[in-house]
Amino acid sequence: MRIESAGRALMPALLLLLAACGKTEAPSAPAPAASVPATASAELQALYDRSCKACHAVPGTGAPLSGNAQAWAPRVAQGIDTLLDHTIGGYNAMPPMGACMDCTEEQFEELIELMSGTTFD
Numbered sequence: 001m002r003i004e005s006a007g008r009a010l011m012p013a014l015l016l017l018l019a020a021c022g023k024t025e026a027p028s029a030p031a032p033a034a035s036v037p038a039t040a041s042a043e044l045q046a047l048y049d050r051s052c053k054a055c056h057a058v059p060g061t062g063a064p065l066s067g068n069a070q071a072w073a074p075r076v077a078q079g080i081d082t083l084l085d086h087t088i089g090g091y092n093a094m095p096p097m098g099a100c101m102d103c104t105e106e107q108f109e110e111l112i113e114l115m116s117g118t119t120f121d
């Protein structure tokens with residue numbers, strides 16, 4: 001009898017605990033928005049919006065997210081020549097030309113700088 005009542009007394013506390021757990025897990029925190037600095041020229045921003053953003057601003061695509069220095073660091077370390085090669089020729093799930101068929105090599109470099117937050121020489 002005593003054990004039973006102790007159990008009953010514990011029930012609300014347990015339910016509260018469960019509810020509290022549910023609260024922290026249910027609404028998963030929104031992923032930090034991938035963003036590029038607002039300093040990009042309108043033209044470059046338009047190219048980015050039209051081509052690169054579809055993947056590089058979407059978590060889960062496997063693409064290093066724009067503005068995520070950590071994700072870009074090992075890629076930047078390869079050097080701009082490799083990055084340009086991979087952009088123009090494609091690289092795994094990264095489509096050739098980043099789906100921007102009319103982008104110039106110079107624009108690709110600027111787009112990579114924009115997304116990675118790095119300035120190449």
Ligand code: HEC
Nearest residue numbers: 051052055061062063075083086092093094098099100111
């Ligand atoms: C269809 C989706 C998609 C689009 C569109 C896209 N990318 Fe990517 N990109 C990826 C993925 C996925 C990776 C990661 C590939 C890997 O590491 O396996 C990637 C990787 C890269 C890399 C790193 C390559 C390396 O060597 O590490 C660069 C640079 C890049 N993208 C540039 C661009 C640029 C510039 C654009 C727009 C002109 C663009 N991407 C558009 C999906 C995309």
